Amino acid sequence: MDVSSTGLRVLQQIAESGSFTAAAARLGYTQSAVSRQAASLEREAGAPLFERRSDGARLTPAGLTLLRHARTILDTLTAAERDLTGTAPRTEAVRLGGFLSAGSVVLPVILGRLAASDPHLTVTTVEGTTPGLTRALRAGSIDLAVLTSRPPHRPPDDESPRLHTETVEDTELVTAVRRPARSRAARAGCHGVIASPREVAPLRALLGSDAVIVTPGVTLPGASPAEHARPGTPLAAVTDGASHVVVGRSITRAPDPLSALRRVRADLSPTTTPR
The missing domain is CATH 3.40.190.10 (Periplasmic binding protein-like II)
Known part of the structure; x- marks a missing residue:
């Protein structure tokens, strides 16, 4: 296989930037020049190296294989240049x-x-x-x-x-709002926030009892915390001060969605209406 260092640098830059256009800009080439180098590499390799998509380009398995060797070759050429110029x-x-x-x-x-x-x-x-x-x-x-x-x-x-x-x-990132901000938020038409279960309690303390706090991402009672990015049961969220809870995937992706919904309702206190 006869490939040039220029072609290997084009391969590396497409892999890094994610598109032919961005690779051309970083290398100072025209996009047509990058496309020609890419086509030449694919002819020499005898296999497609790039998956051309509407949002850019990514390397195929063959492209990733060639990229691993390209890194070694380009690093060796750089080291050789430094040795020859005495700038190692x-x-x-x-x-x-x-x-x-x-x-x-x-x-x-x-x-x-x-x-x-x-x-x-x-x-x-x-x-x-x-x-x-x-x-x-x-x-x-x-x-x-x-x-x-x-x-x-x-x-x-x-x-x-x-x-x-x-x-x-x-x-853990927590949203903090100064107390004087409450009235400004209300005047601007902002009457609540969306917060994870772990953020409900401190936000309720900051925003007061009138603010609406919507809590998505709650899990089914008894589920493992590892099953969701923001663990917390509906009852825990409401107890901490959530005005509304959103239970989506925990129900829709359950083997028995109706049974999962009943578990959520049972978890909430009898005096609390799930919303």
């Missing part, structure tokens, strides 16, 4: 990606400790969204990334092989 780094480079607020909240302390414990490492950072950083990991443009997701934590994409992920921190 004296430290080991690590390329770290992080979601937008990680750079100001999570990374400074970690990088400070790393600089003290491993001074031979040079860390360069880049910010991006979790999907963009995931593509960059796949493309080999970064070595590791700090990503964000809501529980239950799932793989950041459905590509194969799976990326190795570890949960480093679970942070």
Whole structure:
């Protein structure tokens, strides 16, 4: 197979950016030039390398296989160029990606400790969204990334092989409203909020008894907390101050929806009307 380094860089950039148009912009090429390089790669590989879709492009299994080799080849060419020019780094480079607020909240302390414990490492950072950083990991443009997701934590994409992920921190986000904001919200026509079961109690304390609090995502009584992203029963939500509860998938996806609805009604106190 006879391929050029330019073609391999095009492959890598399409994988990272998720589209031919974005790859062309990042490389400084025209889109037609990127398309020609992509077509040439597919002819040499003898198989489709790209899945062209209305929302962009993604690599096929054959494309992912070639990408793994492309990263090695391009890294070797970069190392050879540094050796020839005498600019080989004296430290080991690590390329770290992080979601937008990680750079100001999570990374400074970690990088400070790393600089003290491993001074031979040079860390360069880049910010991006979790999907963009995931593509960059796949493309080999970064070595590791700090990503964000809501529980239950799932793989950041459905590509194969799976990326190795570890949960480093679970942070609960709570909406806070200053008391003077109540009247301003009412004047603006805002009379309530939507909140997860865990947020109901503090929001009720902040907003007072007149505010409407709608709580989606409650689970069936007796269900495992792992079965839902925001665990909490209807009774717990109402007890904490929810005005309304929304029970959707827990009923519609149950083997016996009518029985599931009866469980919800039975969970609520006799004096409470489920809404």
